[in-house]
Amino acid sequence: MTTDMGAGAGTAEAPPSEPPKSGGASGLLRSGAIMAIGTLASRLTGFLRTALLVAALGTGALADAYNTANTVPFIVYDLLLGGILTAVVVPLIVRARERDETYGARYEQRLFTLAVLGLAVMTTAAVMLGPLFITIYGGGMEGAQRDLAVLFARLFAVQIFFLGVSAFSGAILNTRKRFAAPMWAPVLNNIVICCTAAAFLLLATGKVDPASISDGQVALLAGGTIGGMALQTLALWPSLRGSGFRWRPRLDFRKGELGQIGRMAVWTLSYVLITQVGFAVTTRLANAAGVLGREEGLGDVGYTPYFNAYQLFQLPYAIIGVSVITALLPRMSEHAAAGRMGEVREDFSSGLRLCSTVILPAAGLMGVLASEITVVLFAHGQTTVANAQVIADVLRMFAVALVPFAAYQLMLRVFYSLQDTRTPTFIGVGVVLTNIAMALLSYNLLPTDKIIVGIAGGFAVAQTAGAILGWAILRRRLNGMDGRRVFVSYLKLAVALWPLIGFAYATHAIADAALGAGLASGLLALAVGSAGGGLLYLVFARMMRVEEIGSMLSMVTRRLPGRG
Template identity: 85%
Template sequence: MAIGTLASRITGFLRTAMLVAALGTGALADAYNTANTVPFIVYDLLLGGILTAVVVPLIVRAREENPEYGAKYEQRLFTLAVLGLAAMTAAAVALGPVFISIYGDAMDGDQRDLAVLFARLFAVQIFFLGVSAFAGAILNTRKRFGAPMWAPVLNNIVICCTAAAFIVVSTGRVGPENITDGQIMLLAGGTIGGMALQTLALWPSLRGSGFRWRPRLDFRKGELGRIGSMAIWSLSYVVITQVGFAVTTRLANAAGVMGREEDLGDVGYTPYFNAYQLFQLPYAIIGVSVITALLPRMSEHAAGGRLQEVRDDFSNGLRLCTVIILPAAGLMALLGQDIAVVLFAHGQTSVDNAQVIAQVLQLFAIALVPFAAYQLMLRVFYAMQDTRTPTFISVGVVATNVAMAVTAYKILPTDKIIVGIAGGFALAQTVGAALGWMVLRRRLGGMDGRRVFTTYLKLAVALWPLIGFAYATHAILDAWIGAGTLSGLLSLAVGSAGGGLLYLLFAKLLRVGEVQSMISMVAGRLPGGRR
C-alpha cells in the first residue's frame, strides 16, 4: 500500500510541478485550482465523510452478522451511492457560480468568468470521484488495498500530459484575459478524463474480489435509519470543516488579489494549495496506508467489544506512522526552500514565487505530526460507529483555524497572510489531537500513553543528527555553488539520504522497535527478501 501510495504521490508531485509550470501561481492558476477544488468539496460534504465514517464499519458489521446478508447490503449501498452521485453532479454543475462566490469572492472580471466555467466543467468529476471512492471502500472491506493506492497514478499521468500539451500550445504568459477556448477545453478534458480513468481502473480489482454490481434498492426496515443516524453526524462534521476551509480559501484568494494590486507577486491561494499538497505527502504515503488497513480491523474489534485490541491497534498505528512522519516534518521545515525551488521554479513560476510556497510549507511542517495523530483518532471513533464525538471536536478545531486565519488576514502584511493561515492550521490540528486524545483516553480506558510518548521521545532524539547533517549539507552547497536549483537538488539528495541513515542508526541504537519493524517490512518486500 505504501509503495502504491508513494508512486501515486511522486506522480502527484510531478503533476503539481507540471501544472505550476504551465499555469504559474497567479490569476489563471487561482481560477483553475479554486474551481478544481469544488468537486472535492461537494464530494466531501455529501459523501466523503459518510464513506469513511459509516459505510466501511457498517459493511464490516453486516458481514460479521451474515456473509450473504452483507453482500446484499453492499449492493444496496452501492446503488444508492450511484443514484445520489448523479443527482449531486447535476446540482453542482448548475451551482458553479455560487461555489465561486463562496470560495473566490474577491475574483472579478475575466478571472471570475473563467473560474465559473471551470467550476461547471469540473463538477462532472464528482460522479467519478464518488464511484471511485465507494469502490475503494468496498475493496478495503475485502482486505484488498492495492488498487485504490495505484489507480491515482493513472490520473496523475493524464494531468501531466495535459499540462505538457498546454505548455506546447501556449505562447507567452497565459492569463484569464487571453486564454483561448481550445486551451480551456484542453485543461478541462484532461482534468475530467484523468478522474474517469482512475475510476475505471478499479473495476478489474472489484471483479477479482468477487463483487458484481446488481442494482437494488430493497432496503430492509431500519437499514436506512441506521445509515441516516450515523450519516447526519458525519455530514455535520464535514459541513463544519468545510466552513473553515471556505474561510481560509476566501482569505487566501483575497490576499492573492491584494498582492497583485500591490505588485507583491503571487501570494494567494495557489501557493497555499501547492504547499498543502507537499505537506500531505508523508501522511499520504504512510498515514493513509496504515489508517486504511487499520479501519476494517478496528471495526471488527469494536464490533466484538474488544476495546483493548482497538487501543492496541491505535497505539501500533500511531507509533508506526511517526517513524516516517517525524523526520519528514523535520526535513520539510529545514529544506523547504530547496524543495519548493527544485519542484516549482520552472516555466511561468519564478524562484521568488517558489520561495512563497516554501514559507507556507515550513509552517505546515509543524502540523504534520499532530495532523496524522488527529486523523488516526478520528478513525478510532468511526470504528466504534461514533460519528457524533468527532463533530464536536471539529468545532474546536475549525474555530481555532478560522480565528487564526482571520487574525493573520487582519494584522499581517499581504505577502505573509497565507503563511499566517498555514500557522493557524498547524495550531488547529494540535488542538484536534489534544481533544481527541482526552476523549479517547476515557472511552478506551487509556491510550497506551507511556509507550507512545516513549517512542516519540526516542524518535525526537534520533531526529537531531538528521537535522544537523541536512543543515550542514545545505549550508556547504549554498556557499560552494550558490542558491538555486542545482544546489537545492543536491541538498535534498545528499541531506535526505545521509540524514536519513543517521536517523535510522540512532533510532536503532535507542532501540525503537517500530524502526526495526519498518526496516524488516520493507526488506521483506524487496527481491530475495523474506516476506
C-alpha cells in the first residue's frame, strides 16, 4: 500500500515554444517499454517472494505480525516523504532545469541533502515508536504475537532510510529520462527475500508461531528483509552516476525555494495523512477480524490474506500503469509549465486508454480465475488450499477496483503536473471517508470470515468515487477530458472482454469438474484460460480497431527476430 516511487539527459525534449515530437499512445509505448519489462520482472519476482513468505510463515498469527510490522516503514515513508517525491519533487526539478541547467543541478543537490537528513531523523524516530505503530495497526494483537510484531517493527524501521534514498534517487533518474534502473532494482530486493524465505523454510521444523519462533529465525527474517532494501538502494547509484548526477551535500537554499516546497508539500502531506488514516482503520479492522476468526475456529481470515490479495491486485497496474505514469509525469509537467493544456489533456487521454488495454482484461481474469491464481501461488508449505481460497475471495472483490483505481492514480498525476497538490487532498478526504465507512460497515454487519472481503469492496467503492470526482474537476481545468474518445475506447474494450471472460470461465468449470479443486486443476485452468482468453481478447480488440492494441502489437512484432 505504498505510493510510487549525461549532462544533457535532464534537459527538456523540446523548448517550451515547441511541443515534443512524440506523443500519444505510440510515444508512451516507446517511453514505457523498458519500464514495463523491468516492472514485470520486479512484480513476478515479488510474487515469488510473496509465495515463499506465505509458504514459510503461513497466513496466521506469525504472518500477520511480520506483514503488519513490515508495512510500518512504508507507512512512515509515505506519510513524511513519499507523496512529496511524486507530487512535488519531480515537477519542481523539471521546472528548475528548464529555467537553467546549472541551477537545476544545484537545486537537485539541495533537495537530495534535505531528504537524506530528514530520512535519518525519521528512521530514528520510527525505531523508538515501534510499540505505538503496532498499537495503531495491530488490531487485537496481544501476548507473544504483539511482542514479536513490536520487535519486527523496530528492526524493520531501518528500511525507511534506504527506502527514501532509493525513491529519491529514482525520482532524479526519472526527471533525466532514465527509467530502467528504478524499475529493475527491486528485483534484487525480491531475490534476497526469496532466499531468506527459502532458508527459513529449510531451517524451520514443524509449524512456527510467535511463541515458538527462535532468535535465529527472527534474525534471519530481519536481516534478509533489511538487506534486500539496502541492496535495492545501492543498485541505483551506478545509473545515477551514469546520468551525470554527483551528490555534493549542500543546504544553500535560495530565497523562496523552501517556501515553494513547503506550500506544495503541506497539501501533499495532508493528502498522505488522510490516506494513512484510512489505511490504519482498514489494517486494524483486518487484524481484528483475524483474531476473531481464530477465536471462532474459522481459520486465517485476517490481515495477511487481505495483504496478499492486494499485492496480486496491484500487479497489472504496476506493470502498465506505473510505467505509463512514470513516463507521463515529466512530460505533463513540461507541457503544463509551457501552458499547453491541450497537450496535458492528450497525455492523460493517451495514458488512460493505453493502461486500460491491459488493466481491463487483467481485471476480468482476476475475477474468473482468482481461485486458480491463489492456489497455484500460495497453497504450499504452511498454507492450505482453504487458506488460498480466502485470498481468492478478497482478490475477486479487488478486481472490481482495478480500473477505477488506475484511472484515479493517473488523474492525481495530472493535478501534480499542474503543481496543484491542494485539490487531490480534498478529493482524498472523500475517498478515505468512503473507505472508512464501508470498512466499519463490513466489520459490524458481515460474518467474520467475510469482513476482509467487505473491506476490499469498500476500497472499490472509494476508488470509483475518487475517479468520478477527479474527472469532474479536471474536465473544467483542462477544458475537457477527451471524453468521447475515452468512452469509445472503453466500449470497444468491453466488447472484446466478454470472449475472454467466457473462455476463462468455461476452462475453470471444466478443469474443476474433471480434476477437482487443487494445484493440478489450478495450473491447467490458469494456463489455458489466461492464454486462450488473452488471445481471444486480442483478436476481438483488433476487430474492434482499438488503436492502442494495434500500437502494442506493432511494437512487439517490430522487435521479433528478423522483423527489422
